[in-house]
Amino acid sequence: MKPKAPISPLEYTRRWWMRTLVAVVLVFLYMPIFAMMLFSFNDSKRTVVWEGFSLQPYRDLLQQQTLLDALGNSLVIAFVTTVLATTIGTMLAIALWRFSFRGKAVLEALNGLPIVIPEICMGVAIMIFFNAINWPKNLPWPFSLTSIIIAHTAFCFPFVTLVVRARLAGFDRSLEEAATDLGASTWQVYRDIILPYLKPGLIAGALLAMTLSLDDFVITFFTSSPETLTFPVKIYSQVRMSVKPYINAASTILILVTVAVTVAAAWYYQRAASRNGQK
Amino acid sequence: MNTVTSTQPFIRFDKVRKEFPNGTIAVNDLSLDISGNEFFALLGPSGCGKTTLLRMLSGLEMPTSGRIWVDGQDITDWQPQRRPLNMVFQSYAVFPHMTVGENIAYGLKIEGRGRAEIADEVKKALAQVQLSDKIDRMPHQLSGGQRQRVALARALVLKPKVLLLDEPLSALDKRLREDMQLGLIHLRNEVGITFIMVTHDQEEAMSMASRIAVMDKGSIVQLGTPRELYDTPNSRFVADFLGSINLIEGTVQAVNDKSVVVDTAVGRYINMADFTPAVGDKVFLGIRPEMFEVNDHDPDENRIEGTALETAYYGDYSLSLVRLANGQTVKVFIENDVDGRNKQPAYGSNVRLSWSATCGVLLP
Numbered sequence: 001m002k003p004k005a006p007i008s009p010l011e012y013t014r015r016w017w018m019r020t021l022v023a024v025v026l027v028f029l030y031m032p033i034f035a036m037m038l039f040s041f042n043d044s045k046r047t048v049v050w051e052g053f054s055l056q057p058y059r060d061l062l063q064q065q066t067l068l069d070a071l072g073n074s075l076v077i078a079f080v081t082t083v084l085a086t087t088i089g090t091m092l093a094i095a096l097w098r099f100s101f102r103g104k105a106v107l108e109a110l111n112g113l114p115i116v117i118p119e120i121c122m123g124v125a126i127m128i129f130f131n132a133i134n135w136p137k138n139l140p141w142p143f144s145l146t147s148i149i150i151a152h153t154a155f156c157f158p159f160v161t162l163v164v165r166a167r168l169a170g171f172d173r174s175l176e177e178a179a180t181d182l183g184a185s186t187w188q189v190y191r192d193i194i195l196p197y198l199k200p201g202l203i204a205g206a207l208l209a210m211t212l213s214l215d216d217f218v219i220t221f222f223t224s225s226p227e228t229l230t231f232p233v234k235i236y237s238q239v240r241m242s243v244k245p246y247i248n249a250a251s252t253i254l255i256l257v258t259v260a261v262t263v264a265a266a267w268y269y270q271r272a273a274s275r276n277g278q279k
Numbered sequence: 280m281n282t283v284t285s286t287q288p289f290i291r292f293d294k295v296r297k298e299f300p301n302g303t304i305a306v307n308d309l310s311l312d313i314s315g316n317e318f319f320a321l322l323g324p325s326g327c328g329k330t331t332l333l334r335m336l337s338g339l340e341m342p343t344s345g346r347i348w349v350d351g352q353d354i355t356d357w358q359p360q361r362r363p364l365n366m367v368f369q370s371y372a373v374f375p376h377m378t379v380g381e382n383i384a385y386g387l388k389i390e391g392r393g394r395a396e397i398a399d400e401v402k403k404a405l406a407q408v409q410l411s412d413k414i415d416r417m418p419h420q421l422s423g424g425q426r427q428r429v430a431l432a433r434a435l436v437l438k439p440k441v442l443l444l445d446e447p448l449s450a451l452d453k454r455l456r457e458d459m460q461l462g463l464i465h466l467r468n469e470v471g472i473t474f475i476m477v478t479h480d481q482e483e484a485m486s487m488a489s490r491i492a493v494m495d496k497g498s499i500v501q502l503g504t505p506r507e508l509y510d511t512p513n514s515r516f517v518a519d520f521l522g523s524i525n526l527i528e529g530t531v532q533a534v535n536d537k538s539v540v541v542d543t544a545v546g547r548y549i550n551m552a553d554f555t556p557a558v559g560d561k562v563f564l565g566i567r568p569e570m571f572e573v574n575d576h577d578p579d580e581n582r583i584e585g586t587a588l589e590t591a592y593y594g595d596y597s598l599s600l601v602r603l604a605n606g607q608t609v610k611v612f613i614e615n616d617v618d619g620r621n622k623q624p625a626y627g628s629n630v631r632l633s634w635s636a637t638c639g640v641l642l643p
Binding site: 172174175177178179180181182183184185188192193196197 | 337338339359360365366368369370372374375376385386389390430433434437
């Protein structure tokens with residue numbers, strides 16, 4: 001038998017305690033998710049006891065019109081929020097990067113506020129705000145979603161700003177000057193030089209905004225009305241009674257969609273990065 | 280628009296001043312004429328204002344006061360997009376998300392030229408910098424020297440009247456730098472436009488430029504051909520900045536027709552002077568390391584005795600440190616003969632250095 005090489009000081013992956021730690025973390029992180037996915041194929045009405053494979057929960061899901069409506073609401077809100085938050089967040093990031101002006105430090109601090117404020121406070125504050133300004137309540141769909149979209153955009157765009165600013169920090173200003181020197185107007189410099197450079201940051205920021213909006217519960221809970229329930233809020237109201245298998249099914253679909261989008265974005269980012277020779 | 284007579288130089292800086300908001304005066308009421316078809320170098324230490332001057336010419340900075348003229352037109356208030364000059368940046372600033380061809384086509388595209396014309400011009404520009412086979416490469420697939428040539432082609436394809444180069448060789452390694460020096464001289468001769476270069480590297484300036492302006496603290500200290508600056512510097516700053524020089528402090532003892540007698544701590548010497556000092560003035564005697572003769576016996580020359588210290592061997596020459604009687608050390612350049620005769624002084628040995636009165640420079 002080949003003798004084992006001694007473990008050198010930095011070879012943590014060969015130490016038993018490190019391996020145990022990693023295993024424990026992985027189990028607690030992923031076991032619940034795998035269990036939920038598994039039970040979405042359970043042939044049973046309510047119990048968490050495995051009674052055989054079935055697609056019945058998925059068929060049940062298609063019958064749950066209110067849950068599907070909620071899913072539709074969530075997707076519309078997430079889409080509009082992503083567009084708005086990415087636009088506003090990027091504009092703020094560029095303003096903070098490019099200009100120095102009075103109150104810049106204050107604005108930067110304010111931008112961080114929605115990230116650190118407890119969500120429950122944001123939720124209550126936004127609810128009170130919409131009541132105080134008498135925001136119309138009986139708008140037809142999809143305009144009834146406006147208040148939730150505004151709330152989501154408000155807490156999502158600071159994350160976009162953070163991501164885009166981090167990307168901008170590495171921008172070589174002489175690229176901009178070179179384009180100007182070659183005759184490009186300010187607008188052309190943005191379109192041809194700065195935006196292409198920012199693309200990975202924009203995609204990362206947009207993905208972040210989308211996932212934040214999709215799975216937000218607390219803020220939405222305070223802002224939504226019975227007609228504008230989102231997917232997480234709807235699930236919460238149903239789970240209060242009992243966990244139905246179709247909820248497992250719905251969650252599984254949501255997870256798969258999220259993972260697919262994330263993998264696609266990561267793949268795109270990798271490809272763009274290797275093409276531009278950037279890390 | 281102002282028009283001017285043909286006696287006007289091609290580029291004129293007229294009392295140009297640049298003050299930054301924090302109060303720094305980067306360029307201090309500087310006036311400078313550059314004629315067409317020159318390879319001009321702005322040389323100076325970092326912070327001397329040379330880059331600011333170049334950026335004001337390109338339009339990327341606006342002067343606080345003063346006017347800038349190019350080819351008979353006052354361009355001081357022109358936006359950089361409009362100016363008939365293009366720049367090669369120190370970092371090259373090649374657009375990382377565009378191919379080599381797209382990079383070079385960018386300026387033409389902005390000008391709104393036709394597709395066929397652009398393709399044609401790009402091809403010609405690439406041929407000029409010997410990169411024809413790299414048209415579809417991404418910048419990160421190129422070496423530093425190739426990226427610089429892309430930046431050159433991108434600027435030259437717009438047919439500017441003046442090409443501005445910001446520290447063109449500083450990012451290249453030594454071997455490539457030598458090739459590129461000759462390459463740039465060749466390119467300038469070929470396109471026949473004015474090149475203006477900013478550099479802190481005296482070797483870079485001397486090897487390429489037809490004229491050099493040495494700058495310090497926002498002003499021009501001396502202006503001339505490389506040879507003039509090297510042989511007859513007008514100040515200790517210029518003498519020290521261009522090449523290496525040994526400075527021996529002394530007092531003027533007598534002033535003759537053109538030569539001056541200087542008393543120093545290590546002896547009395549006669550040297551030519553380009554200016555007329557008064558008796559009793561404090562002056563510096565500057566002798567370049569290659570001006571010394573070692574252990575030569577010409578009685579007419581200035582002579583100095585010292586002790587040899589360390590010697591560094593460089594192949595074709597060696598550089599020795601010699602300690603004089605007053606404790607000052609001087610650098611001495613020793614040419615190594617082909618026949619292998621070893622003229623290098625041994626450590627601790629006595630050496631006699633001599634130089635003629637026309638070889639040293641007297642500096643105020």
